Amino acid sequence: MYKVLIVGAGNIASEYDDATSTVFLTHAHAFVNHPHFELIGFVDPDIIKGINASSKWGTRHFTNLDQAFKYYSNIDIVCIAVPDDLHFNVLQQVANYRPKLVFTEKPLTNTLEQAHIIERLYRELHIPVLINFKRAFIPEILDVINSVKRNDFGEFKNCYGFYNRGFKHNASHLLDLIIRFTGCKELKLMNVIDSISDFSIDDPSHSFVASTDNNAVVVIKSFSGESYPIFELDLHYSSGRIRLFNTGEKLEIYRVQPSSAFSGVNFLQPKDCIDTSLHQSMLHAANNIFEYLSMGKPLRVPIADGIEVMKLTEQVLKDIKNKSCLN
Ligand SMILES: NC(=O)c1ccc[n+]([C@@H]2O[C@H](COP(=O)([O-])OP(=O)(O)OC[C@H]3O[C@@H](n4cnc5c(N)ncnc54)[C@H](O)[C@@H]3O)[C@@H](O)[C@H]2O)c1
Incomplete structure (x- = not known):
């Protein structure tokens, strides 16, 4: 023992x-x-x-x-x-x-x-x-990440994430997932939407638009955690979409397939809705x-992963600060 x-x-x-x-x-x-x-x-x-x-x-x-x-x-x-x-x-x-x-x-x-x-x-x-x-410990989420790594969803195009209660405190979870789902470890800040202190004044919740090396767009939006806590990530790829919601209790999978109504037109079609074992994490x-x-066996989230999230966190925070000074 x-x-x-x-x-x-x-x-x-x-x-x-x-x-x-x-x-x-x-x-x-x-x-x-x-x-x-x-x-x-x-x-x-x-x-x-x-x-x-x-x-x-x-x-x-x-x-x-x-x-x-x-x-x-x-x-x-x-x-x-x-x-x-x-x-x-x-x-x-x-x-x-x-x-x-x-x-x-x-x-x-x-x-x-x-x-x-x-x-x-x-x-x-x-x-x-x-x-x-x-x-990162949840088998159903890991299965989908592995499927993305096998290129089953095609090229990463853009994602939208919602969170609240602190950029370091909670958006760190989002950044960790974005790295896992896209392989992208750097973001270029395009626009700051807003910043609110709904967790602590030392760790405001920032909302912003950024782009990746491959020009995929990442939108991260926060709003006051007083209303309700939120944690969602919606990822679009060239041949599918992955939507993680209810803080990750549920995953929706969409695939690009021919429309049954419009001949010759492809649409995103819902294919699967998975209940994850998030609460057994x-x-x-x-x-x-x-x-x-x-x-x-390997650790699922070794310290190197934590460092990557910290790098991304500091990079975004530095860019937000620089952008605010310019405005
Ligand atoms: N991974 C997740 O999904 C998740 C969810 C919730 C919280 N957290 C993290 O867990 C941590 C704790 O959050 P919480 O909500 O349980 O906080 P909490 O305030 O409920 O509990 C923290 C406890 O630490 C004690 N403490 C303070 N200083 C200490 C010290 N020097 N040595 C030992 N104990 C000390 C406090 O007395 C308190 O009982 C935070 O870092 C938070 O970000 C992670």
């Missing part, structure tokens, strides 16, 4: 579900349920959060990392589920204890510079890092960790 410690005892660590849920939305639920892991505790300086989580999941509460690693010297996996701006510090602290693997929440860090520091540190210590871009991630450690 691999011993797991969760740092942070809030929503995604403990609170979004419970042991009776059929969904796996928390780190705790996945590791408590998995036969090859033992959840040995939570670290949280907030005593109430820590006690609530540890009693809910039948484990221990520690107020800091030192306490946890003094109690158990052989902790294999550390999950990091603290607020975004603490990822960098906590990743640095956790490395001192040399676990076998670190599973960290997104975004990897606040800046690309910090991400490079973490990447170097963990590479030198030979500690693998897995990042929780949850849609934590279980898929735990399985990926188990298969990596025990069978040497």
